[in-house]
Every structure is written in C-alpha cells, then in structure tokens.
Amino acid sequence: MELLGKTHMRVIGTAFALLLVTLLNSERVESRKAKVVTTSLEYNAINCRAHSASLTDFGGVGDGKTSNTKAFQSAISQLSQYASEGGSQLYVPAGKWLTGSFSLTSHFTLYLDKDAVLLASQDITEWPVLEPLPSYGRGRDAAAGRFASLIFGTNLTDVIVTGENGTIDGQGEFWWQQFHRKKLKYTRPYLIELMFSDNIQISNLTLLNSPSWNVHPVYSSNIIVQGITIFAPITSPNTDGINPDSCTNVRIEDCYIVSGDDCVAVKSGWDEYGIKFGWPTKHLVIRRLTCISPFSATIALGSEMSGGIQDVRAEDITAIQTESGVRIKTAAGRGGYVKDIYVKRMTLHTMKWAFKMTGDYNSHADSHYDPNALPEIKNINYRDVVADNVTIAARFQGISNDPFTGICIANVTLRMAVKAKKQPWTCTDIEGVTSGVNPPPCGLLPDQGPEKITACDFPADSLPIDMLELKKCTTSMTYVADKFLF
DSSP, X not given: OHHHHHHHHHHHHHHHHHHHHHHHHHHHHHHHHTOEEEEEEEEEESSOOSEEEEGGGGTOOOEEEEEOHHHHHHHHHHHGGGTTTTOEEEEEOSEEEEEOOEEOOSSEEEEEOTTEEEXXXXXXXXXXXXXXXXXXXXXXXXXXXXXXXXXXXXXXXXXXXXXXXXXEEOOTHHHHHHHHTTOOSSBOOOSEEEESOEEEEEEEEEEXXXXXXXXXXXXXXXXXXXXXXXXXOTTSTTOOSBXXXXXXXXXXXXXXXXXXXXXXXXXXXXXXXXXXXXXXEEEEEEEEEEEEOTTSEEEEEOSSBTTOEEEEEEEEEEEEEEEEEEEEEOBTTOOSEEEEEEEEEEEEEEEXXXXXXXXXXXXXXXXXXXXXXXXXXXXXXEEEEEEEEEEEEEEEEOBTTBOEEEEEEEEEEEEEOTTOOSSOEXXXXXXXXXXXXXXXXXXXXOBOOGGGTTOSXXXXXXXXXXXXXXXXXXXXXXXXXOGGGO
C-alpha cells in the first residue's frame, strides 16, 4: 500500500508538472497573440485626423484567408462618429487582409502600412450590386447594374486613401476569366470609386490586378491623385489606370502605370445618357506621368465624353512601348465636346502613334442614341514633344461635316521606326497649324514657319487645385498586432 501511495503521488506530481508547463506555454502563446505595437505615422494630406484606430481593434485578421469585410465595415461605422470631432483614421497594419467591398465615410483617412496588402475577395456575395451610373445608362460589361468597387464612397467630403506605399491587390484574374467567358451579369468592380464627393486624396499606394478600372472618381470635385503605382498585365481587359469622370478641379501627378488599357482616361458620360446628365470634366492637370500600355493610350480623352471635357493640362509625360501618346476618341452620337486641351513636354519611346484623334469610335450604350448629336473637338494643343521608334506620326480623322478644328502642334520631333509606315501622317476632316514639326505634317496642318515655334501656348495661370497645399500629419498609435505576424 505504501508503495502504491508513493507511485500515485509521483503520477500526480508528474501530471501537475505537465499541466504547469502547458499553462506556461499557453500563456506565452497568448502573449504572442496579443503583442502590443506602437507605431508612428508621418504623411502629407489635405487634412489630419484627431482620432485613430487599427483594423485589429475591430477583429481584423491578416492571414490572407479570413474575410475582413465586416471588420472594415464595423471600423468605419464606429469611427464615423468622430466626423465632427476632428475626423478619424483607420490604420491597416502589415498583413494580408482579405475583404470584399466596403464604403468609406466623411472626414476619414484609410492608411495602409508599407507591408499591408488588401486582397479583393473572390466571393461574389461580398460585392453589392449598384444601379448603373446615370451618365452611362447601363453597365460597361453588361446592360444591368455593376458591382460596387472594393473601396467605395458616395456623397462624402474630405476623404483620404493613402499609406506608405501599401498594396491593394484586386486579384483580377477571377474577374477577367468571367468577362472573357461572357458569364458576368453585372459590370466588374473597380478598385477605388468615389462618387458625388468633394475634397478627395488618393496617394502613395500600389494597385495590382484590378478587375477593371483602377481609380474612378466620378461626379466629384477637388481631387488629388498622387504617387500611385499601378500594375496589371498588358493584356488584361479594361484595366484603365486613373479615370476622372464628370469631375472638376483634379490633379494627377507622379504616377507610374502599366496596364492593359489607357493609363489615364478622361470621361464624362455615354451618348444620350451623358448628354442628358450634362456633367463635364474640366480643370484637370496631369503631370509627371509614366505609362506603359502597348495596346492603348497614355492619355485618352473619351470615348465617353458626352458631358464635355474642357481645360485639360498635361505636362512632363513619359510613355514607353505604348500604342499612342494622346488620343481623342469620339463618334457621331456622342455629342458633347473636347476643347481647350494643352499638352507639353512629352517624351515617347517605341510608339505605334504619337498622336491619334478619331471620330469613328462607334461603341454605343444602346440603339437609342441620336446620330445627329455631333461632338465638338477644338483648340487642341501639343508642343515640345520628342519621340523615337514611332511607327505612325499621327492619325487625325474628324467627322464629315463636323471637322476637328483649332489643332496646334509645335516643336515636335518624331524619329520614325525602321519599319515605319511610308505615309507618317493621315489627316481627314481637320483644321489646324504646325510649326517646327518633323516629319513634315499633312497639308491640312500647314507649317507656319520657325517664328511660330512657341505657338500652342500652355496656360500661364494655375488651376485652383494647384493652390491646395497638403499638411504634414503625424500620428503615434498603439494597437494589438495581428497574431499571424508573430
């Protein structure tokens, strides 16, 4: 009995020791899960915020597998209470944050850490369906509505999406396959879309593999898009870079874009819907843009331009292996106008066209457009352009009985490719002048002589958006880091 008692005590002691070790290890594991991190954020913004929180404060899990849609929605909903108290900021820490569509709020900043990756969900139930845009009348991919963008907002003021070059990955392959197979009932989502909003900043982010357009401000004003890097396969469908659409007072600068469509596409509505809605894009500046898009344009104006496009200023533009430098796309039935366009200091390498301007882009919203609604294209200015390895200098094709007028091209040198077309310029239904252009342009663009080399003036005044100075924002915050990082 004594021996059994001692043995029993040894078993109990061993079990207790194992239990103690287990508890200690568990405590250490829990301490890793609950690691507290303090970080400092410094960035430039249109406004700084008085209140800050981390996505992990609302149950966010950055393992790349767990859906964070509800975490984002909950965080933004709760932070919206500070709109009138200095605004709020939601910090997305390092990690891979899978999420469907979520909507922003006013007086709000979404900030992505340099090692944060937002992964767009491929669960279609996490993408609400919206009505078609009123200036389009239908979706772009299908006649019905459209999926909400990954980051969405409407009727907002003072909203910022920025970071330390954090990443938003649209995981577009899923959507591209659905598009090619014609299995989409609704138009593909964009990465960022803000509509009917004012005072917007989108900056210092990397955008990857968007399902369709990347950045789409629409029916909005006072917008800065700055320091954005965009990558999509050059064969990916409709992965436009930045598309200001029926917007006023816009500044796009210091962006690098590789895409399967136009790097910047300026728009304002489609056919009879855009004419009726009547909301132009105007007062837009684009500077220090680098573009690679072998099948599309560096800067496109249209083709959806039925609400009008006016006062666009582009300078210090670089394009490499891109189909065209500046392209105007329109057609009979579009109505609207593209006028007062100014471009200077473009450097182009390996281009199909340096300039392209055509009135036969016959993609219509439906069969109800008015074929007598003719667009007005006038006062188009290009100067100080250098290009090499160009296949075709320009294709300028206006519309019969509706010529494109006021075209001015000065101080342009295009070095043609070895296999360039024998006729570098094609011109019909246009009017304009040139000075100091090589190779010599077509007869509809007569050379005015070297004394006019400074023609095609670029406006000397500044747009209101250029007067807006960003503030330096500094925030120190403490949060519980995601357990999967440790």
